[in-house]
Amino acid sequence: MNCxxxxxxxxxxxxxxxxxxxxxxxxxxxxxxxxAILLFVYLFLEFHLPSADPISLTFDPNSDFCQFIVSKxxxxxxxxxxxxxxxxxxxxxxxxxxxxxSPRFCYKRNLFQATDGGTLALDWLMHSDVVEGISQVVNDxxxxxxxxxxxxxxxxxxxxxxAAYIKxxxxxxxxxxxxxxxxxxRGLGGISLTSDCFYNAGWTEDLRKVIDHxxxxxxxxxxxxxxxxxxxxxxxxYLGEDGPNTPLVGATAVCSPWDLLICDRFINRxxxxxxxxxxxxxxxxxxxxxxxxxxxxxxxxxGIKKSRSVREFDNYATRLVGKFETTDTYYRHSSSAQYVGNxxxxxxxxxxxxxxxxxxxxxxxxxxxxxxxxxxxxxxxGGHLAYYEGFTATSIWWVRAVxxxxxxxxxxPYADRRQKTQIIPExxxxxxxxxxxxxxxxxxxxxxxxxxxEVETTRADTEEQENIALTEKTSNHLPPKDNTPQGYxxxxxxxxxxxxxxxxYSRKSIWLLVYIAIVTTWPLLGPAFxxxxxxxxxxxxxx
Numbered sequence: 001m002n003c004x005x006x007x008x009x010x011x012x013x014x015x016x017x018x019x020x021x022x023x024x025x026x027x028x029x030x031x032x033x034x035x036a037i038l039l040f041v042y043l044f045l046e047f048h049l050p051s052a053d054p055i056s057l058t059f060d061p062n063s064d065f066c067q068f069i070v071s072k073x074x075x076x077x078x079x080x081x082x083x084x085x086x087x088x089x090x091x092x093x094x095x096x097x098x099x100x101x102s103p104r105f106c107y108k109r110n111l112f113q114a115t116d117g118g119t120l121a122l123d124w125l126m127h128s129d130v131v132e133g134i135s136q137v138v139n140d141x142x143x144x145x146x147x148x149x150x151x152x153x154x155x156x157x158x159x160x161x162x163a164a165y166i167k168x169x170x171x172x173x174x175x176x177x178x179x180x181x182x183x184x185x186r187g188l189g190g191i192s193l194t195s196d197c198f199y200n201a202g203w204t205e206d207l208r209k210v211i212d213h214x215x216x217x218x219x220x221x222x223x224x225x226x227x228x229x230x231x232x233x234x235x236x237x238y239l240g241e242d243g244p245n246t247p248l249v250g251a252t253a254v255c256s257p258w259d260l261l262i263c264d265r266f267i268n269r270x271x272x273x274x275x276x277x278x279x280x281x282x283x284x285x286x287x288x289x290x291x292x293x294x295x296x297x298x299x300x301x302x303g304i305k306k307s308r309s310v311r312e313f314d315n316y317a318t319r320l321v322g323k324f325e326t327t328d329t330y331y332r333h334s335s336s337a338q339y340v341g342n343x344x345x346x347x348x349x350x351x352x353x354x355x356x357x358x359x360x361x362x363x364x365x366x367x368x369x370x371x372x373x374x375x376x377x378x379x380x381x382g383g384h385l386a387y388y389e390g391f392t393a394t395s396i397w398w399v400r401a402v403x404x405x406x407x408x409x410x411x412x413p414y415a416d417r418r419q420k421t422q423i424i425p426e427x428x429x430x431x432x433x434x435x436x437x438x439x440x441x442x443x444x445x446x447x448x449x450x451x452x453x454e455v456e457t458t459r460a461d462t463e464e465q466e467n468i469a470l471t472e473k474t475s476n477h478l479p480p481k482d483n484t485p486q487g488y489x490x491x492x493x494x495x496x497x498x499x500x501x502x503x504x505y506s507r508k509s510i511w512l513l514v515y516i517a518i519v520t521t522w523p524l525l526g527p528a529f530x531x532x533x534x535x536x537x538x539x540x541x542x543x
C-alpha cells in the first residue's frame with residue numbers, strides 16, 4: 001500500500017505539469033515554434049542589424065603612395081551600408097549566385113592558344129561598344145596606338161565571363177571609358193580543354209602569357225588587372241612572382257582566399273560552411289564532367305565522382321594533374337599570402353570580415369602593412385563577392401571602389417611607369433565575328449578551338465623564341481654596324497631580360513652571379529692584379 005502511494009506521489013508532478021500544458025492554447029505553441037525557427041535562422045544565417053560601418057584600411061603609414069590613394073579615394077574612407085533585406089553574408093552570397101541583377105550585354109571573343117596547346121577565351125567589352133547601357137559589338141579592334149586603359153578581369157573558381165559579378169565590373173569599367181577583357185580559365189566559357197592541363201589556384205603561367213600578349217597588342221595602353229576570389233589569389237601570386245617586371249600599372253584583389261590551407265579548414269568547420277563546400281564541389285564535378293575525355297585520363301575519375309568536398313576533389317584531380325605530392329602541399333604552394341611582400345606595383349585588396357568562403361583568419365595583415373605598394377580595405381559585412389547596396393540591390397560596392405581606385409591611379413604620377421623590357425607589337429585580329437560566342441559548336445554543346453585555317457588563334461611563343469624573334473627583327477631594322485644608343489639597347493635587350501628572369505624569384509641571384517664571376521676569373525686576372533699593386537707599391541717606396 002505504501003509503495004503504491006509512493007509511485008503516485010512520484011508521478012503526480014508530471015501529471016500536474018501535463019494537465020497544465022494541455023490548458024495552453026495551440027496558437028501559443030505555434031507562435032513559440034515560429035519564434036524558435038526565427039531564432040535558429042537568425043543565428044544560422046548570421047543576420048546583423050543594418051548599419052553603415054566604416055571601411056578599415058591597413059597600409060604602411062610611411063608610404064607616400066598609400067597616403068595619396070587613401071586621400072583621393074572617397075569610397076575607401078567612407079562607409080559601406082549593405083542592402084537592408086540582405087543583412088546577412090549568406091543572403092548576400094546566395095543572392096549574387098541565384099539572381100545577380102547583372103547588366104545585359106554581349107562580349108566580343110578572341111581565342112588565345114598557350115604554348116602547350118591549351119586554349120583560353122578572352123572576352124572583350126570595349127568602351128566603344130557600350131551605348132546608353134546596351135552593348136553593341138564592333139567588327140574591328142584598334143591595336144597599336146590605342147591609349148584607352150585596359151582592365152584585365154580574372155574570374156573565380158568555376159566562374160567565367162557570364163558570372164553576375166564579372167558582368168557588373170566589366171560593364172561599370174567599360175561605361176566609364178575603359179576597355180575590359182575577361183581572361184577565362186581553361187575549360188571555362190564554353191571552351192574545350194585542348195591540352196592535358198587545366199587551371200588551379202596557383203597556376204599563374206596563363207595569366208602571365210595573357211598579360212604579355214595584351215601588352216604586345218596595345219603597347220601604348222595602360223594595363224590594369226582585377227582578380228576575384230581564386231582569380232585574386234592567382235593575380236597576387238603572379239604579382240609576387242614577377243615583381244617589377246610586370247607590364248601592369250595597378251591591380252585589385254577582391255575576396256582573395258590568401259591561404260588555401262586555412263580556408264580549407266574553415267570551410268569544413270561549421271554546417272553552414274559545409275554547404276558552400278558542397279556547392280563548390282558540385283561545380284567542380286560539373287567542370288570535370290564537361291571535360292571527361294581529358295580529365296579521366298589524367299586523374300582518378302572514380303574518386304572525382306565520389307568527392308564530397310573541395311579537398312577530396314583536389315586530392316583526386318587537381319593534385320594529380322599538378323603533380324603535387326599531397327593536397328596540403330598543393331595548398332601551401334598555391335597560397336598567395338607568401339608572395340605579398342614581393343608585390344612591386346600598386347595593389348588594392350578588398351575583403352569582407354564576414355566572408356563565408358574566404359575567412360578573415362587567412363588575411364595577411366602584417367604583410368600588407370609592410371608593403372608600401374599595398375592598401376588593404378576590409379569591411380565588417382559584404383559576404384563573398386556580393387557587397388550589394390541600395391534598396392533594390394542593383395549596385396555592388398566593391399565594383400564602384402575598384403573603378404574609383406583605377407581612375408585615381410590612372411590620373412596619378414604613379415601610373416607613369418616605363419617598362420624595362422619592350423615587347424614588339426603584333427597585329428591583333430579577332431577570332432570571332434560579331435557577337436558573343438559565335439564559334440563552331442560540337443554536338444555536346446562545347447565550343448571547340450577550330451583549326452588555324454578556320455579560326456585565327458594567337459599562339460604564345462616560349463621565352464627562347466621571343467628572344468630569337470626580337471634579335472631577328474632588330475637586325476632587320478638596324479644597319480650592320482650601329483653604334484647609336486638605340487643599337488646598343490636593342491642588343492642588350494635579351495641580356496637584360498635574362499638577368500631579370502634570374503633575379504625574379506630571389507634578389508640574391510645577382511650577387512651570386514657576381515661571386516661566381518670573381519671566383520672563375522681570379523686565376524687569370526688575380527696574378528696580374530697583384531703584380532700591378534706591387535709595382536705601384538714599389539714606386540711609392542722609391543719616391
